[in-house]
Amino acid sequence: MTKRDFFRIIIKVFGLYSMFLALFTFLPSTLSNVVIYKGEVWMILTILGSILLIIALFFILLFKSDFIIDKLGLDKGFDDDKLIFGDFKNEQIFKLAILLIAGFMIIDNVPNFMFEVINIFKYKVSHKPIYGHEVNYFNFFSSIVNIIIGFIFINNYKSISSYLDKK
Structure with missing residues (x-):
């Protein structure tokens, strides 16, 4: 496994974990806030903005991991190109x-x-x-x-x- 593959996996796993965490903790709590504030416009706009930001973040983490690796230079500065994890x-x-x-x-x-x-x-x-x-x-x-x-x-x-x- 190359170091680029390793960082790609780490970024995707982090994106997946963050997506589930936000989807099943953030979203239910914000939906309950809509009920509490009786659907006020500012609350709905705040929630929609937050949801759009979260979706964009997850899209970047899950499907544009090479872009993140290139921009942050995560695969630079290593002595060897290969990482050995055994049979994984x-x-x-x-x-x-x-x-x-x-x-x-x-x-x-x-x-x-x-x-x-x-x-x-x-x-x-x-x-x-x-x-x-x-x-x-x-x-x-x-x-x-x-x-x-x-x-x-x-x-x-x-x-x-x-x-x-x-x-």
């Missing part, structure tokens, strides 16, 4: 990264899901939520969606990694 190939590194990202999505959202289930159950039984917390169906459904998407990524990690490995 690009697609295997992508598979590992996708499995880690999906695992983090599941691990991060299972506690929220369980807390919301217990809180909703307590509210349904006694008409009082857990002390200091309100019943939040938005967090409940957001954690369900994140867990499901994590499992979908774990089940389809081979096809996703082959898609990301295209040059």
Whole structure:
């Protein structure tokens, strides 16, 4: 593997991780702000601007990684052109990264899901939520969606990694 390939993989994995992080944390919280501010124009414009900026950043990170490597000169200044990682190939590194990202999505959202289930159950039984917390169906459904998407990524990690490995 060349150092250019290594930096290309690192940039794409970072872009993929950032995309999931923003998609499943930033977007739900901003959508809840639209509800809180009752759809005021300045809030909608701020959210649309943020979403367009995030989409542009992800497009650059995922599909223009060579441009970033050239502009930052990441592959310059090394003694050797080759990096030796043993038997790892690009697609295997992508598979590992996708499995880690999906695992983090599941691990991060299972506690929220369980807390919301217990809180909703307590509210349904006694008409009082857990002390200091309100019943939040938005967090409940957001954690369900994140867990499901994590499992979908774990089940389809081979096809996703082959898609990301295209040059």
